[in-house]
Each structure stands twice: as C-alpha cells, then as structure tokens.
Amino acid sequence: METIFKDKKVLVIDDFPEMRSSLRRMLDSFGVESCDDVDSGERAIEKMEEKAYDIVLCDYNLGLDRKDGQQVLEEAKHRELLPYHVIFMMITAENTMAMVMGAVEYKPDDYLTKPFTKEVLHTRLKRLLERKTHMVGLEQAIHNKEYRKAIAICDSHLASKPKNIMELLKVKGGLCIKAGDFELAVKTYEQVLGVRDLPWARMGLGKSAYYENRFEDAKKTFEGLIEQNKTNIEAYDWLAKVLVKLDQPEVAQEVLAKAVKLSPNAIRRMNQLGELAHENNDLDTAKKSYKKAIQLGKHSCLKGPEHFTGLAKVLVEQDNTDEALEVAQATRKEFKGNTDADLQASVMEGVIYTQRHEEDKAKEAIGKANKIYEENKGEVSASVTMDMAKVNFAVGDEEHGKDLVQDLVRDHHEDDKLLKEVEAVLENSSLKDEGKEIIEQTKKEIIDINNKGVYLVKEGKMEEAISFLEQAADGLPNNKTINLNAVQAMLLYMERNGKDDSYIKKSRQFLDRVAKTDPASEKYQRLAAVYQGIIAA
Amino acid sequence: MDFKESEGGHQQADFTTILVSTIHDVKNSLGLVLHTLDEVMEVCTPQECKVHDRFAKLHYEAKRVSNDLVRLLSLYKIGNQQLLCNISDYSVADFLEDCQAQNKPLLQMNGISVETECADDLLWYFDTELLAGVVNTVINNALRYTQDRLKLVAREENGFLRLSVEDDGDGYPDALLHGDADAKGGVSFQTGSTGLGLYFASVVARMHENQGRQGYITTQNGGSYGGGRFSIYIP
Numbered sequence: 001m002e003t004i005f006k007d008k009k010v011l012v013i014d015d016f017p018e019m020r021s022s023l024r025r026m027l028d029s030f031g032v033e034s035c036d037d038v039d040s041g042e043r044a045i046e047k048m049e050e051k052a053y054d055i056v057l058c059d060y061n062l063g064l065d066r067k068d069g070q071q072v073l074e075e076a077k078h079r080e081l082l083p084y085h086v087i088f089m090m091i092t093a094e095n096t097m098a099m100v101m102g103a104v105e106y107k108p109d110d111y112l113t114k115p116f117t118k119e120v121l122h123t124r125l126k127r128l129l130e131r132k133t134h135m136v137g138l139e140q141a142i143h144n145k146e147y148r149k150a151i152a153i154c155d156s157h158l159a160s161k162p163k164n165i166m167e168l169l170k171v172k173g174g175l176c177i178k179a180g181d182f183e184l185a186v187k188t189y190e191q192v193l194g195v196r197d198l199p200w201a202r203m204g205l206g207k208s209a210y211y212e213n214r215f216e217d218a219k220k221t222f223e224g225l226i227e228q229n230k231t232n233i234e235a236y237d238w239l240a241k242v243l244v245k246l247d248q249p250e251v252a253q254e255v256l257a258k259a260v261k262l263s264p265n266a267i268r269r270m271n272q273l274g275e276l277a278h279e280n281n282d283l284d285t286a287k288k289s290y291k292k293a294i295q296l297g298k299h300s301c302l303k304g305p306e307h308f309t310g311l312a313k314v315l316v317e318q319d320n321t322d323e324a325l326e327v328a329q330a331t332r333k334e335f336k337g338n339t340d341a342d343l344q345a346s347v348m349e350g351v352i353y354t355q356r357h358e359e360d361k362a363k364e365a366i367g368k369a370n371k372i373y374e375e376n377k378g379e380v381s382a383s384v385t386m387d388m389a390k391v392n393f394a395v396g397d398e399e400h401g402k403d404l405v406q407d408l409v410r411d412h413h414e415d416d417k418l419l420k421e422v423e424a425v426l427e428n429s430s431l432k433d434e435g436k437e438i439i440e441q442t443k444k445e446i447i448d449i450n451n452k453g454v455y456l457v458k459e460g461k462m463e464e465a466i467s468f469l470e471q472a473a474d475g476l477p478n479n480k481t482i483n484l485n486a487v488q489a490m491l492l493y494m495e496r497n498g499k500d501d502s503y504i505k506k507s508r509q510f511l512d513r514v515a516k517t518d519p520a521s522e523k524y525q526r527l528a529a530v531y532q533g534i535i536a537a
Numbered sequence: 538m539d540f541k542e543s544e545g546g547h548q549q550a551d552f553t554t555i556l557v558s559t560i561h562d563v564k565n566s567l568g569l570v571l572h573t574l575d576e577v578m579e580v581c582t583p584q585e586c587k588v589h590d591r592f593a594k595l596h597y598e599a600k601r602v603s604n605d606l607v608r609l610l611s612l613y614k615i616g617n618q619q620l621l622c623n624i625s626d627y628s629v630a631d632f633l634e635d636c637q638a639q640n641k642p643l644l645q646m647n648g649i650s651v652e653t654e655c656a657d658d659l660l661w662y663f664d665t666e667l668l669a670g671v672v673n674t675v676i677n678n679a680l681r682y683t684q685d686r687l688k689l690v691a692r693e694e695n696g697f698l699r700l701s702v703e704d705d706g707d708g709y710p711d712a713l714l715h716g717d718a719d720a721k722g723g724v725s726f727q728t729g730s731t732g733l734g735l736y737f738a739s740v741v742a743r744m745h746e747n748q749g750r751q752g753y754i755t756t757q758n759g760g761s762y763g764g765g766r767f768s769i770y771i772p
Contacts (some may be wrong), residue, residue: 022572093565113666115568115603117575149643163658166626196662198626231621251676315687 004129005030009051012037013044014070014091023057026118030125041067041075041299056082057127059109060092065301070106070265075301077106080295084139087128133163138171145508147179148532166192179532180525182208199225203234210242211525218242233263240276249280257285267303268297274310287314304329305341309455311385312348321352328352340379343372347384350391359395366391378477382408382418386425391534393429401437407441411478446479453485462493466503473510478531483510484523490515491530497505499534507531557613562580564606565649571599575581575642583648595647597680600643604674608737610671615740622664622744628657636672636689644687647680657692661698662772668700673701674734675767682706696750697770700768701760708758708765713754738769747772 009357010032020037025520027035036051040046041062048056056076060069076082090108109128112121132139135233138157150342156170158165171191176185185208192201206221222239225232233487237258241251247480253276260273266507274289290311297303308331315324328348333374346369354364369388373380380388385404392401405422412418449472456465469486476482487510488501511531513525583589614620622751633653639643644651650719672689679687683704713735735754742752750772760766 018569020575022569025576049544093561114565115571117639117642119641123634123638161658163628163630163660166660196626200625229621230618288589334681 003031003128005032008032008034008129009056009145010052010055010057011037011044011047011051012057013039013041013069015061015063015066016059017038019059026121027354029118030122041069041072041315044072044508045075045079045081045232049079050078052083053086055087055089057091059378060090071300074106077346084143085132085136087125087132089124089128096318116408137143142175146532147175147537148529150535151175151179151181151184152536166198168494170200170204173201177204177207177211180211180529182212199229199232204236204239206235207281210238210245211522213522215242219246231262233259233358236262237269240272240416248274253282256481257501260289261424265296267293267300267307270332270433271304271307271310271503274307274314278310278314282312283318283510287311287318290314303334305338305344306381308334308341309344309348313351313387316351316355319355321356324348324352339376341374343369343376343380344384346372347387347391350395351387354391354394362391362399363395364393366397366400372481373404377407382412386421389422389425390428393404393425393431398430402431405438406442408477409448410440413443413446414481446476446482449480453489457492458491461487462496465489466493470506477513478513478517480518480521480524483513484527485525486510487531491534493529494532504535544560553613554568557610560606560610564603564610565709566597567603567606571596571644574599576640577601578646587661589646594645596643597677604670604677605733607670608733610675611667612737612740620667622667624662624664624745626662627665629661629700630655630657632665632668633689633691633771636676639669639673640676643677648682649680649685649686649687651687651689653689653691655689659691659693659698660692661771662747663698663745664741667744668769668771671738671769672700672702673742675738678734679704679706679765679767682708682765684764686762690761694770697752697772699770701766701768703762703766704764705762706764708763709756713756714758715754738767742771743771745771 005027010027012020012023012035012039014023017039020039020082024035024037036047038047039062041058044056044058047053058069058072062068062072069092073082073088073090076088082088088108089110089112089343091112091114093114094203104315109132112124133159138153141147141153151172152223154175156160158168158172162168169188173185173188173192175190176182186205188479189201189204189208192198202221202225206218206225209215209218209221219239219242221237222242225235226239229235240252242257243249243255248315256269256273256276259428260269262267270289270293271458273468274293277283277289279283289308293304293307294311297307308327310325312324312331315327317319328345331341331345331348346365349365350362350369353359353365370392373385373388385408388402391403392404393400401465405426408422409419422433423439423512426432426438431438453465453469453472456462456468466486469482469489473479473483473486479509487507490500490507494500494503508531511524514521517529518524574592578589578592578596579591580586581592586592605689611620629770630653637651637653637695640651671771680701683706686705688701688703690703692699713732735756738754742754745752752769752771754770755768757766758764
C-alpha cells in the first residue's frame with residue numbers, strides 16, 4: 001500500500017452517521033491511521049482548535065438551522081485554523097455549487113459531488129496532496145504577503161511548462177494585482193486571453209482597470225462578462241463597485257440586487273446592498289437587506305454589529321423607534337462581551353432616544369458610548385464616530401461632540417466626502433458658526449505635521465524625518481496620509497542604505513493599517529509594491 | 538423579534554418542485570446503497586462468493602438508475618437555466634483518471650479492463666461536471682454491449698477535443714448511428730435509455746461553444762476494438 005496517507009490526520013464532518021462511517025472506511029482503506037469524525041460544524045471548529053489536521057472532508061449540508069459547510073470553512077480560515085498545507089474538500093449533493101457559492105470569500109481546495117466512489121476520493125486527494133507539496137513554497141510566500149517573491153516562484157514554475165500552466169497564470173495575475181503591479185497583471189491576463197477567452201482572465205483585466213481608475217473600461221469589461229454568463233456573480237459585484245465610482249449609486253444598487261438574487265447566501269453582499277439602498281434612500285430595500293444579513297449571520301463568523309446598526313438606523317428614519325430599540329437590545333445579546341457591539345448599541349440607543357425626545361435616556365446612553373470610545377480610541381469606525389458626534393450635540397454635550405469631530409478630521413483630513421459630512425453635522429449643531437473654522441484648523445494641524453515630515457525628508461534628514469513621522473503615525477493610526485508618508489520615508493531610506501529590520505517591521509505595520517481601510521488607494525498600492533521589492537531583494 | 542422576511546406565508550409547492558426534490562432524495566439514498574454495495578463487493582470476490590454476479594447485476598442496475606436521475610436533474614436545470622456551462626481549463630488526463638476512478642468498481646465487477654490514451658500535457662476547456670456526466674453515462678451503456686474491454690481516447694482534432702469511448706462489442710444498431718452532427722433528430726424514447734443518454738450528451742456538447750463553433754457528438758462502429766465508438770467533440 002502507498003504510504004502518502006499513512007501519517008495524515010483527517011477530520012470528517014457530516015451529519016449522517018452512515019455517511020461518516022462510509023467515509024471512514026474509505027479513508028481506512030487508503031491507509032489513513034488517524035481519523036476523527038463529527039456531526040456538526042460547531043463540533044468541527046472545536047476539533048480543529050484542539051488538533052492540527054492535514055485533510056478536512058466536509059459535507060456542505062449539515063442540517064437545518066446549523067452551520068453549513070461554507071460557514072465552517074469561513075470560520076476556520078477566519079480563525080486561522082487552516083494553515084496553507086491543509087486540504088479542505090467540500091462534499092456537495094449537486095453540481096450547482098459554483099453558482100450558489102459564487103464569489104464567496106473563501107473557496108475550498110476542491111468540490112466533490114455525491115455520489116462518488118472510493119477511487120474518486122482517492123484520486124482527488126492524492127492529486128491535491130501532490131499539488132500542495134508542489135506549491136508549498138508559493139503558498140508560504142503568499143501567506144507571508146511576500147507577493148514579489150511569490151510572483152518569482154510562479155515564473156520559475158511557468159518556465160518548466162507544467163500541466164497546471166493556466167492555474168499558475170491565474171495565481172500570478174492575482175498576485176500582480178495584490179502587489180499593485182497592474183501593468184504586469186494586464187500583461188499576464190492578456191497572455192492568457194491570447195490563447196483562450198477565459199472569463200477569469202477578463203475578470204482580471206477588469207479589476208486591473210478598476211485599480212488604475214479606468215472606470216469606463218472596467219465597466220465595459222464587467223458588462224461584457226455578465227452578458228456572456230448571466231450567473232457570473234463576481235462580475236456583478238465588481239460592476240456595482242465601478243458604478244459607485246462613476247457616481248451612479250442607483251444603477252449600482254440594481255446590479256447588486258441581481259447578484260443577491262442569484263446568490264442569496266453571502267452576508268457581506270447582502271449588507272452592501274443594505275448600505276447602498278440606505279444611501280439611495282430606498283429604506284424598504286435597506287431594511288429587508290439588513291434583516292436578511294442578520295438572519296444569514298446567525299451561525300456565521302461574518303456576522304457583525306454593523307448589520308444591526310444599519311437596520312436600527314433605517315428603522316429610526318422610518319420613525320419606528322420601538323423596533324429600533326429591540327434591535328439595539330438584540331445587538332447586545334447577540335455579541336456578548338464584544339466592545340464594538342456594546343458601543344454601537346449604546347450609540348443606537350442615543351440616536352433612538354434623541355429621536356423620541358427622551359433626553360435623559362439619550363444622555364445616559366451616549367455617556368456610556370463616550371466612555372467606551374475613550375477606552376478604545378483609534379479603533380472606532382468613522383460612521384459610528386459620526387453618529388456619536390450627532391447625539392452628543394443633540395443632548396447638548398458640545399465638548400464631546402467637538403472632540404469627536406476633530407478626531408474624524410484628524411483621521412481623514414484628505415477625504416473630502418467625509419469632511420462634507422462632518423461639516424453638515426456641525427451645521428446642525430450649536431457650533432454652527434465655528435463649524436468651518438474647527439474643520440480648517442484641525443486640518444491645518446495635520447497638514448503642518450505632514451509638511452514638517454516631508455520637509456525633513458527633502459532636507460535629507462532621513463532619520464529625523466522617520467522618527468518624527470513614525471511618532472505622528474502612531475498618534476494618528478487611522479490617518480492614511482501620515483501612515484503612508486512614514487512608510488515612504490522608511491522605504492526611501494532603505495533604498496539608499498539597504499534593508500533594516502525594524503523599518504521593515506514598522507512599514508509592514510503601517511501598510512497593514514491602511515490595507516484595512518483602503519487597500520485600493522493608488523499610493524498604498526505603489527508603496528506596497530516598493531516594499532515587496534525591498535524585502536525580496 | 539423576528540428577522541425573517543414575513544411575506545408570502547404558506548406557499549403551495551408545485552408538482553415539479555415536489556418531483557425534483559423527491560428525485561434528489563432518491564438519488565442520495567441510492568448513493569448510500571451504492572456505497573454499501575461497493576463495500577459488500579469488496580469482500581464478496583468471484584472466487585469466494587457464489588452470488589457475486591448477482592451483486593454485480595444489482596450494482597449495475599442501481600448505478601444505471603442513479604445515472605438516470607442525475608441526468609434528469611441536469612436536464613431539468615438546463616431547461617430552467619439553472620445549470621449553465623461553467624467552462625474552465627482542465628488537464629484532460631486528470632479528467633479521464635477521475636472518470637475511470639468513478640467507474641472502477643463497476644468495471645472491475647464486470648471484469649472489464651479499461652485503457653486510456655491521452656497525452657499527459659493535453660489541456661482543454663470544458664465544464665467538468667457536465668462532461669463527466671456524459672462520460673459516465675456512455676461508459677455505463679457501453680458495459681452492456683462490450684465483451685471485456687473499453688478504451689477512453691482523448692486527443693485534439695481540428696481545434697476540437699475529441700473524447701471517445703470505444704468498446705469491443707457488436708457496435709451500435711443502425712438507428713443510433715450518427716456519423717456527424719448531433720443526435721437531436723435521432724432520439725427516440727422508444728429505444729430505451731441509450732436514446733436519452735445520447736440526447737443528454739448532445740445537449741451538453743452543444744452547450745460548449747468557442748469562437749462560433751459548437752460541440753457535437755458522433756456514434757460510429759469500428760474504432761480500435763472494432764465495436765461501438767462514441768465521441769464527443771468540444772471546441
């Protein structure tokens with residue numbers, strides 16, 4: 001008997017005992033010596049926390065009102081329970097999986113459609129194990145976010161004209177986009193399209209166009225893909241993104257609604273539809289979408305308090321404060337011990353009681369929120385901060401309101417759309433007359449810091465510039481410009497003087513901060529590419 | 538609070554829906570029956586077990602029903618535009634290896650050897666689930682007519698991938714022979730499942746398009762073993 005399966009630890013997840021034992025017998029005949037089986041996704045996650053597996057076989061359908069296979073995969077990846085060498089195989093009852101799960105964030109290594117024979121399972125697992133061994137260097141580089149290195153590994157594999165040439169080109173194209181090298185991405189995808197008109201290559205061209213701000217080109221590409229295949233969910237998602245950039249939010253909403261109809265189980269997309277509809281003042285659609293997102297999130301690690309906040313805000317706008325209060329309470333219940341949820345629930349209550357003119361209760365709620373905010377500075381989202389400012393002004397707490405507004409300006413001093421919103425908040429507050437000045441002054445404070453850093457760089461005082469910008473960035477962890485300029489100074493220094501471990505670490509940290517909020521920004525992509533070049537050198 | 542959408546309320550399921558979900562159910566149960574049979578057959582070898590050939594027959598028929606159901610569901614979904622051709626690139630050798638693995642117990646039981654002929658580096662573009670459905674059906678049919686061997690052949694021909702299943706039986710009857718084009722006009726449901734199988738194959742072939750060219754199937758007699766030869770051409 002072959003020995004490749006002998007030392008592999010396998011986890012089987014299926015709610016049917018017959019299926020579990022049948023799979024176990026198959027694995028047993030392959031020579032697997034260590035195999036566990038569980039009947040639910042919840043148990044599976046626990047098992048994966050206890051033990052490191054090499055192969056996970058998971059049935060998609062794990063019973064009504066339970067986590068399904070996709071949710072198990074999402075949570076396991078999310079919690080980093082599946083290192084790159086682990087094989088996750090999804091077993092499905094029908095062959096429409098690609099469509100149902102279209103454009104989900106996490107994909108299994110393989111789908112296996114029931115019914116299958118022992119031999120099929122054996123062939124597929126063996127092939128996957130070989131492929132993983134073959135790709136281990138590549139996956140490790142990707143895992144470490146060393147995209148340039150990963151691209152180089154792709155190229156060296158490609159040079160030997162392997163069987164999986166298209167797969168490698170696909171990976172390479174994706175890596176080019178991640179590394180911010182859109183020119184190389186376009187070249188790679190065009191190389192593929194020269195051989196064959198493959199949808200994923202055209203998707204790649206569309207994404208590259210999007211990141212290069214060629215929105216009309218991107219729009220045409222995604223529209224073409226949808227025309228060719230009406231179920232290309234990913235193309236709908238991207239078309240909606242492009243339409244938002246082209247300032248056509250209503251059309252974007254229509255597109256996203258179509259995607260949701262085709263693939264109704266993706267929480268993130270459902271929430272996006274809610275947000276877009278909310279912005280478009282289509283409150284009924286917004287309400288429905290947020291509710292659906294909450295319902296879908298019930299067993300998922302992707303559930304978030306923002307879905308509840310979104311729903312509560314719509315309800316307030318519809319003057320249904322009773323239900324909005326219920327939603328706020330449900331948030332606390334659903335996310336016990338989660339500070340962010342606690343904060344959002346308190347802010348919501350502040351908003352609701354303000355609407356109801358119950359000032360004492362509003363004061364109490366926002367007081368609680370202010371306290372949580374202070375303890376978690378730098379980690380609260382802009383939209384929550386904005387709501388907090390509004391409530392503070394409404395209950396007459398001018399001081400807190402002003403602090404919050406200034407924090408917003410400091411974090412986003414170059415984001416004109418957000419600054420306009422801040423201006424509107426001040427316009428409706430007791431600080432109406434000073435509103436513009438508060439914004440301008442705070443903006444100037446940040447611009448001065450930034451200018452000083454840039455000036456020091458220009459003067460060639462690199463070390464001084466770096467230490468100044470580094471300190472500024474740590475004080476303003478959400479300010480994109482300052483963080484990126486700090487990175488730029490460090491990268492410039494290393495280009496001249498060679499690698500420096502502490503600068504590499506700091507650059508990565510600052511880049512990651514920006515990646516969380518705006519990975520698509522041109523400057524981020526450019527610096528990330530330079531960073532990749534330096535660490536690969 | 539109820540987060541569920543509260544519209545519609547009770548809905549009368551239509552008969553098609555009931556039919557489809559029942560087929561699903563039966564198909565899944567049959568999957569388990571087949572699994573169990575596979576396991577039984579492993580201990581019940583022709584040498585030691587008197588009823589081996591009965592089990593083989595049982596397995597073959599169960600497999601046929603299962604294939605039929607899968608095909609029915611696929612045709613239903615194609616008709617409803619729920620099943621679209623999801624074309625991607627695959628190693629043809631890997632694909633044939635999968636097909637062979639899927640049918641291995643059945644072939645072994647019936648004492649039929651399979652040979653494949655395919656270049657290792659042949660890469661093609663197709664919907665793997667759909668094409669596997671076709672090949673499985675054809676292999677299953679060929680089992681009835683072949684004596685003791687089958688051959689799977691894959692090669693590029695004039696910009697098409699030709700995938701053939703050849704047997705050493707007596708060949709197709711005249712009514713089912715199609716030198717070229719598709720079997721659309723030739724399907725007669727009176728001739729039994731072969732007709733439905735070919736119909737499904739031609740539907741799948743035609744779903745594959747590339748640069749204005751469409752896939753098709755042929756059924757011929759001759760081939761390497763002088764029996765029947767089914768071919769599907771994918772552009």
